[in-house]
Amino acid sequence: MLENLSILIPYQSDNGVRDINFKWIKEFYNTVIPEAEICIGFSTGKLFNRSQAINLSAKQATRDIFVIADGDIFYDPAIITDSIKHLKKETWIIPFRKIKRISKNNTKKLMKTDPTWPLKCEVTDFETIHTSKSNYLGGLxxxxxxxxxxxxxxxERFVGWGGEDDAFSCAVNTICGNYKRLDHTLYHLWHPKVGYKRNPNAANNLKLRELYYQARRNKEKMKKIISDSQSIF
Known part of the structure; x- marks a missing residue:
């Protein structure tokens, strides 16, 4: 089952906290899902182009099931096997309903431990985020x-933080079929935030996202947007 898995991780170095976290995440996957193929897409522009990085990782992939995973999250690896079972009947899977955002100090402590599951450092200081049908569509x-x-x-027209997950969700839901959300939990490592407010391309991202929103449930309109999109494919 896991031998047919490619884990796609978009990434951009910050020469700091994110790099420390990312090193731990890579070791985590090598330890807990050693059968999977790890594909890392690097964004090298001034602004992080997460879409391009995901596509670059997908271009490396040789297997048939994609796990699109941010480089700052981890989870019980049993989530993957459960998701693959659901994937036999469902179009695609968003496997989490809660996100535990780990505090700065707790993240630092965790980074000093071996990356494995169960964790060797207890996660005790975190903020719990609850998802809905319309938010937190990315991450995993x-x-x-x-x-x-x-x-x-x-x-890849989405440049800088925000909007690409909403657009991807609209496209897949409209063209292929709706996602199924499972009742699992993600853990998010602390790092300095970016967000829309710090993205100089935020207005363009929001306008582009709106195009996808307007084409929801209309295959012809969505196909037109996809044909106009920028992608290495």
Whole structure:
């Protein structure tokens, strides 16, 4: 089951906290899901182009099930096997309902331990985020290669933080079918925030996201947007 898995991780170095976290995350995957293929897409522009990084990681992938995972999250690896079982009947999977945002100090302590599951450092200081149908669509997605390619991957016109997950969700839901959300928990490592307010391209991202929103449930309109998108595919 896990031998058919490619884990796609978009990343951009910050020469600091994110790099420390990312090193731990890579070791975590090598330890807890050693059968999986790890594909890292590096964004090297001034602004992080997460869409491009995901597409670059997908271009490296040789297997049929994609796990699109941010480089600052981890989880019980049993989530993946559960998601793959659901993927037999569902179009794609968003496997979490809660996110535990770990505090700065707790993250630092965790980074000093070996990355494994169960954790060797207890997570005791965190903020719990609850998802809904319309938010927290990214972070961890499980989808087959063919459905990912059907929507041409992620739209690389999204530059800087925000909007690309909403657009991808709209595209896949409209063209392929709706996602199923499972009742699991993600753990998010602390790092300095960016957000829309610090993204000089935020207005463009929001306008582009609105195009995807307006095309929801209309396959012809969505196909037109996808045909106009920027993608290495």
């Amino acid at each position: 997605n499980i989808i087959t290669r063919d459905k990912f390619m059907t929507v041409n991957g992620f739209d």
